[in-house]
Amino acid sequence: MATHGNPEPDDEACRQVLQILALIGDKWTIQVVGRLGDRTLRFSELHRAITGISQRMLTLTLRQLERDGLVTRTVHPSVPPRVDYTLTALGTTLLDAAVALGEWATTHRHEITDNRRRYDTTHPPRTQS
Amino acid sequence: MATHGNPEPDDEACRQVLQILALIGDKWTIQVVGRLGDRTLRFSELHRAITGISQRMLTLTLRQLERDGLVTRTVHPSVPPRVDYTLTALGTTLLDAAVALGEWATTHRHEITDNRRRYDTTHPPRTQS
DNA sequence: CGGGATCCGCTTCGATACTG
DNA sequence: CAGTATCGAAGCGGATCCCG
Numbered sequence A, B: 001m002a003t004h005g006n007p008e009p010d011d012e013a014c015r016q017v018l019q020i021l022a023l024i025g026d027k028w029t030i031q032v033v034g035r036l037g038d039r040t041l042r043f044s045e046l047h048r049a050i051t052g053i054s055q056r057m058l059t060l061t062l063r064q065l066e067r068d069g070l071v072t073r074t075v076h077p078s079v080p081p082r083v084d085y086t087l088t089a090l091g092t093t094l095l096d097a098a099v100a101l102g103e104w105a106t107t108h109r110h111e112i113t114d115n116r117r118r119y120d121t122t123h124p125p126r127t128q129s
Numbered sequence C: 001c002g003g004g005a006t007c008c009g010c011t012t013c014g015a016t017a018c019t020g
Numbered sequence D: 001c002a003g004t005a006t007c008g009a010a011g012c013g014g015a016t017c018c019c020g
Helices: A009-025 A029-035 A043-049 A055-067 A089-122 B010-025 B029-035 B043-049 B055-067 B089-122
Strands: A071-076 A082-087 B071-076 B082-087
Touching (some): A009 A089, A029 A043, A029 A055, A043 A055, A043 A082, A055 B089, A089 B055, A089 B089, B010 B029, B010 B089, B029 B043, B029 B055, B029 B089, B043 B082, B055 B071
Antiparallel strands (some): A071 A082, B071 B082
16 A cells, blocks of 8 residues: 555555546536446437436547547437437446445335434534534 | 435435435545544644645544544643543544555556546547637 | 634636537 | 537635634
């Protein structure tokens, strides 16, 4: 393991992993991947399927996923233009891992919500007193 | 689980799950939880263990984890003051799930890195020339 | 030693307008 | 339909000072 502040190769791997984990926490990435889990969708279908996302964010999210090789972007030279997005094999493995985490969240969400309520009522706002 | 885009009361659960997933993607949360995985640590130990984190961010991260019931905060009335942080049972289950995702990231990080390089060299910068 | 309060730059994101 | 370009608002995070 990295012992001192030396930029060892280990350290870089850590940053890479952290960077990939950030994908999961991204507000939209998981929702897009989840929608593409069972079938191919076109841009407008994704846009309608995901409540509250803007075209800008959908574009940026898809671009990043394409860059990472998690989704495939297929442009059909037709009028009007049509672009299909599909999950790659790599993307599917990510979805599997994310689903596991989603199940954890689903299982414990009430517990966590209760903990928050209890904390908020127990601990007075610490600004002065 | 919601299979298709119906705005059901299910929607709130979805937001809760998303909110919890955001914990994972948080820059510091996973690192803190990971450090507390095997043993109890005090504030200064965590601060030294996690490279680059500020006291502010460490405090905020720990506060949130305490609020969610993932870590326990123990204040020892001594001079100088000493505060210990420990993972709760719930926190341990999160760590397990996160580790699985971390292994996914570790396994595929080279693949993803390569995909990015390939994408960056293949796709020219789209800002018109 | 373990934080709280404040200032402040930087990134992120939503809304809007425009293009092929 | 599927984007791109730009602008402005909001939030995150770092640096600093101070207190129990």
